[in-house]
Amino acid sequence: MKPLLLAVLLLLSPWCRGDVTDRAEARGFIQHMVKRHGFERSELEQLFRSVEIQDKVLEAISKPYEAKPWHLYRKLFITEARIQGGVNFWNSNAAALIDAQRRYGVAPEIIVAIIGIETSYGQNTGNYRVIDALATLAFAYPKRAEFFRKELENFLLLSRQENLDPLAPKGSYAGAMGLPQFMPSSYRAFATDFDGDRKRNIWSNPADAIGSVANYFSRNGWASGGAVAYPAAVPKQGYDHLLSKDSMPQHSIARLAGLGVHPLEGAPAADTRANLLELEGETGPEFWLTLQNFYAITRYNHSPLYAMAAHQLSREVLARRNGGTPR
Numbered sequence: 001m002k003p004l005l006l007a008v009l010l011l012l013s014p015w016c017r018g019d020v021t022d023r024a025e026a027r028g029f030i031q032h033m034v035k036r037h038g039f040e041r042s043e044l045e046q047l048f049r050s051v052e053i054q055d056k057v058l059e060a061i062s063k064p065y066e067a068k069p070w071h072l073y074r075k076l077f078i079t080e081a082r083i084q085g086g087v088n089f090w091n092s093n094a095a096a097l098i099d100a101q102r103r104y105g106v107a108p109e110i111i112v113a114i115i116g117i118e119t120s121y122g123q124n125t126g127n128y129r130v131i132d133a134l135a136t137l138a139f140a141y142p143k144r145a146e147f148f149r150k151e152l153e154n155f156l157l158l159s160r161q162e163n164l165d166p167l168a169p170k171g172s173y174a175g176a177m178g179l180p181q182f183m184p185s186s187y188r189a190f191a192t193d194f195d196g197d198r199k200r201n202i203w204s205n206p207a208d209a210i211g212s213v214a215n216y217f218s219r220n221g222w223a224s225g226g227a228v229a230y231p232a233a234v235p236k237q238g239y240d241h242l243l244s245k246d247s248m249p250q251h252s253i254a255r256l257a258g259l260g261v262h263p264l265e266g267a268p269a270a271d272t273r274a275n276l277l278e279l280e281g282e283t284g285p286e287f288w289l290t291l292q293n294f295y296a297i298t299r300y301n302h303s304p305l306y307a308m309a310a311h312q313l314s315r316e317v318l319a320r321r322n323g324g325t326p327r
Contacts, residue, residue, distance in 0.1 A: 105224025
């Protein structure tokens, strides 16, 4: 967010902290929920009188981690605490991870890495009331208001379906919830009752969180047994048109090789599809060949920095658990 826009929003925030139902956007949203989903108007109006617009949410969303260069972003997540924490989480939940791999074909290390990056294995699932975060961004953050109105809609539907008090759940400043930090739409679509207790509890049930992450990746194109990315060498020039951040892999390894782009490790098949990614390393650019499973990770979070951090943390955790060095 531009500093001037943020300053204006914060300047207006004393007004924003008044009754949310005084806002035209909120009244329109309530009308939508009544007409489309059969909610009681009086109950929604009473609910939203307890909702607070949060300045801290607006501040947090204006400073995303993904704005950092890769070499600084990496240091936030590839840490000793997250590596050893991943080993401990894996050891404590080995049966669920094995079952998730059997059912969905998703490697245990990537499930562990996602939960590690999102919440440090459940240690930090967020302290904002989900409804406050979503309402703040739906009604006081014009840049992405449409997206967050849809998530607020999904959150109220989720609360009704799961018999949750909508004022109770807590999550991130963006309204993400539980160990895997699912947005409400993702919770409704992908969360699973993995242990068969008839509840989809991604807040405090690691088995449900593991199964839900695996289901998410399976439904978003994860290729069982496939690699994620390979470090690459590029020619001195003439590769710029091949660079891509997060799109579906477009080029065959054979075509890339013909243009002077080669993996520095591994031997992917000539017909494997890949993209070339450039990241800002500490001593210069890093180049990677990203494959289908890298693309699948970007369906969880669209940032290529996030996807690469998840990939590298997964390698570190797997190596530590196996007593070796990263693959």
